[in-house]
Amino acid sequence: MSWFETLTFPFMQHALIAVFFAGIAFPLVGVFIVSLNLVPLRFAMMHVALLGGAVGLFLNVDPMFMGLLLCAFTAVALGPLSERTKIGLGTVSGYFMTLTLALSFIIFYKGNIHVIQAFSILWGNIFALTVWDLTIVILVSLSILGLIFFFFKEIQAILYDRELALAVGIPEKKLYYVIVFMLGLTIAVSMRMIGALLVDAFVLLPAMAANLVSRSLKQSFVLSSLFGLISGMSGLYASFVFDLPASSCIILVAACIIAICMIKRTLLARVAALLIVTCALLMAGTVSAAEPVAVASTSLTGAIAKAAGAREVRILTPAGIAHPPEYELKPSDLPKLEGAQVVLYAGYERMVSKLVETGRNKQILVVQLNTETSPENLISQVRKVAAALKTEVQAAAWEKEFQGKLAALRASLAPLSAKRAAVHWHAQPFARWAGLSVVQVVRPGELTPKVIADAIAQKPDVVVDILHSPVAKTIADNAQCKYGQVINFPGAGNTVTLDDLFEYNTKELLKAFR
């Protein structure tokens, strides 16, 4: 599939439109940040967004929406609060940062929320933008452009020296609050696009580069927009061609621009031309399309598809990812969907449902699976997929063989029967199938002293942790008992199928007792 072919996908069009508007407008906010030294505000917003995500997950509301809402409220409150308390925006931002982080962790704990799931709000995904997201990006971008167009001279005075702006009779405070509000909003929207961890580089780097070569504020604004647009567009393209995450590519291009501006200012025009030529040359690159088959979000849904008798399974999450649901889809994954008949997902992945929603191939059948790893559930899910693929015969054959393997494995675990076990939340299905007596369940996230003490008090013989997000080693160390890690997603130890999964976990459990 060529670059131009991918542009026919609505989600690629959304990404391009978003990068176009945000590339032009968001670096303008970077000029505010550089001139007013507001970098700490970005850190505060990142943590506020995390709290919003936690609240959203707790209340079962879209975590991204809650993140945006909280960021908007914080942006409104920050300016006046720092002025009234006279402790400076940096200090107030630090206060918000730590307070929201502490509140987030309390909500994670009390709401039994998977930390990774909440932190996903910080990662963003430019290919997961809905029409609503796109509308917000465009509205915020136009607001920034409008603010600068209509209040250029006032903004110029405020960025130059706030006190002097006030002295010449400009309503400095009100405009400063508007600037802080726009900044907060921009950071929140950028987080949706490329994630909080990279947002300041996306917003800041073009402005920093422009600042190095500008001789007026107008030049600063124009060049930062130009650099933002170049880094956004070419970053997006490089992501497709080189099979890399888009956000990192955007940052890399922006970082190259700033490096060149630092080396020699007169090279500027040549660099812009060079980037455009490079992009044009790279546009010749294409990736080949694959044959149409079933697409699975992770190795686990893939294993279910294989067990159900799918002829070929294309797994979106690459092997070797510690926690597969976190995987961020890349443009190079798109060909895997081309011509696919069925998409299997569990619902906790970040991309699949949105990808399918925005995919042009309306013929794709989307099947949501329950991925609890108890044999009964897995068999039932295999039957569900087989019904969708019309491969019931193959599925029945697999089921018979699988039952036989499980019986043999279960027999090998007989010596461990009724052993007392403290078990990771996600390792429960296997532990119970293995015949362990689950005396304590350890939830994902940070361990509290009470959980550790309770687990030790249960005097477990073994702690069964999960390889994808282990948390319980401390309990085993303190309880002086055995410790083992099991998996829910095939991959470790060359595991591929559901049979492999149970065989691996059985071996790991036996190994823990040796």
Add this chain to the structure above:
Amino acid sequence: MHHSVELYDVYVKFGDLLVLDGVTVEAKPDEFVSLVGANGSGKTTLLKVANGMIRPFRGIVKVLGHELSQKANGNSLRKEVGFVPQRSISNRFPIRVDEAVLMGRYGKIGLMRAPGQEDRDKAHEALEIVGMTKLAQKLVHELSGGEQQKVALARALAQEPSVLLLDEPTTYLDSDSQSEIMETIYTIHCKRGLTTLLVTHDPYWVEQYSSKVYLLKDGKSHLIRHKE
């Protein structure tokens, strides 16, 4: 004749520190008033109170007969008050000298309006007065402290104020430039009939130009000289 700048029994606190402790200062149109006193005696604070940048927690501040404490008056009165701060600009903000001087017109131009030719002419005239036309295209942060001070003065003059507040405007200047600038200020003061409040440590300028001198000490004001 009514006063242009009136501060009556003004109190200002920074945290627990009482900086102005019942200060009273009056200045009529045409009056050149000097404020003297040791470092930290509250001279700069007093100037900032006079143009509403700092709000006192007690007392009355009037500029051109209008109370500054009334919210609606703040920005409209500040347009009539030219302020030259002591410090120079240390950041690398990209702004040319002519743009920085034109900024003095921004308050009077009003929101959402671009500066016109008349504003540019007035900014150019102000640059001529301080002898900086040759450096008009230079970036402000490339200038010396003294040159930056001249830019600040030009900006205040471009504003065409009725009241001029000067916070040690000759600090960074050599002695020749000091005389030159002070003479310029005094000429404009007389020509435009301004009310000028000058914070200075230099007894020569106090003696030379001031019709009224206030000494600030321990947060209180003392009128130590008054020539009618």
